[in-house]
Amino acid sequence: MVPRPPDTLGDPSPDDAPARLTAGTVDEPRRPDEPRRPDEPRLLDTFGRVAKDLRVSLTDRCNLRCSYCMPPEGLPWLPNEDVLGDDEVIRLITVAVEQLGVTEIRFTGGEPLLRRGLESIVAATSALQTLGGGTPETALTTNGIGLAERAQGLAEAGLSRVNVSLDSLDPERFARIAHRNRHAEVISGLAAAAATPLAPIKVNTVLMRGVNDDEGVPLLRWALDHGYHLRFIEQMPLDPHGAWLREEILTVDDVLQRLADGFTLVPMPSKDRGSAPAESWWVHEHSSPDGDLPEPTAALGRVGVIGSVTRSFCSACDRTRLTSDGQVRNCLFARSETDLRALLRAGASDQELADAWRQAMWGKAAGHGIGSPLFLRPNRPMSSIGG
Numbered sequence: 001m002v003p004r005p006p007d008t009l010g011d012p013s014p015d016d017a018p019a020r021l022t023a024g025t026v027d028e029p030r031r032p033d034e035p036r037r038p039d040e041p042r043l044l045d046t047f048g049r050v051a052k053d054l055r056v057s058l059t060d061r062c063n064l065r066c067s068y069c070m071p072p073e074g075l076p077w078l079p080n081e082d083v084l085g086d087d088e089v090i091r092l093i094t095v096a097v098e099q100l101g102v103t104e105i106r107f108t109g110g111e112p113l114l115r116r117g118l119e120s121i122v123a124a125t126s127a128l129q130t131l132g133g134g135t136p137e138t139a140l141t142t143n144g145i146g147l148a149e150r151a152q153g154l155a156e157a158g159l160s161r162v163n164v165s166l167d168s169l170d171p172e173r174f175a176r177i178a179h180r181n182r183h184a185e186v187i188s189g190l191a192a193a194a195a196t197p198l199a200p201i202k203v204n205t206v207l208m209r210g211v212n213d214d215e216g217v218p219l220l221r222w223a224l225d226h227g228y229h230l231r232f233i234e235q236m237p238l239d240p241h242g243a244w245l246r247e248e249i250l251t252v253d254d255v256l257q258r259l260a261d262g263f264t265l266v267p268m269p270s271k272d273r274g275s276a277p278a279e280s281w282w283v284h285e286h287s288s289p290d291g292d293l294p295e296p297t298a299a300l301g302r303v304g305v306i307g308s309v310t311r312s313f314c315s316a317c318d319r320t321r322l323t324s325d326g327q328v329r330n331c332l333f334a335r336s337e338t339d340l341r342a343l344l345r346a347g348a349s350d351q352e353l354a355d356a357w358r359q360a361m362w363g364k365a366a367g368h369g370i371g372s373p374l375f376l377r378p379n380r381p382m383s384s385i386g387g
């Protein structure tokens with residue numbers, strides 16, 4: 001019986017988390033008391049979690065420069081020859097689905113719509129069969145630029161879902177945050193995607209104090225009116241200048257407080273959350289004066305808040321990550337990687353690739369440890385890891 005990681009769900013402060021939460025992410029790449037891995041095809045770790053959700057970064061490049069993710073001047077991009085080709089990406093996804101039990105693949109980046117072969121990668125992925133005999137779920141996280149022209153084709157290629165990131169309804173403010181004047185393209189991308197089988201579309205927003213934190217209510221009203229499912233994400237220490245301060249971020253509680261100005265929120269049962277990072281609330285117009293909680297059936301819609309920092313969901317994490325240059329990461333905040341590209345280009349068999357991936361995941365730490373004095377940021381920017 002392997003020990004489960006401490007359940008940090010709902011933990012008001014990771015600062016109070018036991019020290020062993022950070023083991024593995026900080027000084028030690030692996031647990032010192034690492035048990036032997038059982039003979040099991042799926043991506044287990046020593047805390048009993050099973051990774052079934054693969055995040056694939058298709059490029060580290062982007063056509064926006066969101067302040068919390070990239071510097072205005074961009075980053076030193078990966079050389080083309082280091083980036084996996086379409087065939088190489090498809091081969092590794094095939095290993096993940098057919099040998100390692102992955103059932104869901106999310107394409108991200110950088111900006112995945114910059115990848116010309118995206119539709120063929122989606123089509124090849126959707127044609128795979130999971131270990132359970134089903135079709136893998138495929139999803140895309142995008143800034144929406146170019147989605148207007150490609151949403152229908154992506155749906156036809158087999159894409160199941162799309163998340164679009166948008167931090168402001170105001171084009172000028174959008175341009176200040178993203179350092180590019182492309183708000184209209186994101187809005188038209190969203191509208192186009194909503195008219196395809198990819199609907200309902202999820203919208204991801206990072207609210208920042210003094211930047212766009214007055215937009216919680218208007219963004220939620222707009223999302224409800226358009227049938228988009230809005231999720232607010234706590235800002236993580238992945239900004240380019242290392243200026244992130246825990247005291248300054250807008251936490252789940254701060255977001256809920258702002259939303260309470262415009263709506264009555266009723267929590268959805270936490271048992272429905274599973275491994276999903278977002279906590280969800282039913283959204284209602286303000287309650288009647290008698291103070292009764294409204295019926296969920298009368299809700300205008302729902303809203304999610306992803307408390308990556310203050311309400312870590314590490315204990316339920318089922319993710320594994322592949323960077324665009326072919327490195328497996330067992331956590332967004334991991335400080336070590338496993339080089340599948342080198343193995344693949346040296347002629348490794350599918351079995352050898354699968355074994356290396358299994359070993360990489362076995363060493364996954366219990367949690368990201370943000371808030372611990374020993375916490376170290378990952379050695380790659382978010383855009384290169386794949387958000």
Ligand code: SAM
Nearest residue numbers: 069109110111141142143165204235236238387
């Ligand atoms: N370019 C695509 C996009 O923006 O949706 C995909 C990649 S982006 C890295 C994926 C998600 O990560 C976006 O929703 C973005 O807002 C979020 N993100 C980036 N940096 C972040 C940070 N420091 N903290 C929290 N979320 C962040």
Ligand code: SF4
Nearest residue numbers: 062064066069110143
């Ligand atoms: Fe680009 Fe997405 Fe990062 Fe914004 S969050 S700079 S769109 S990769």
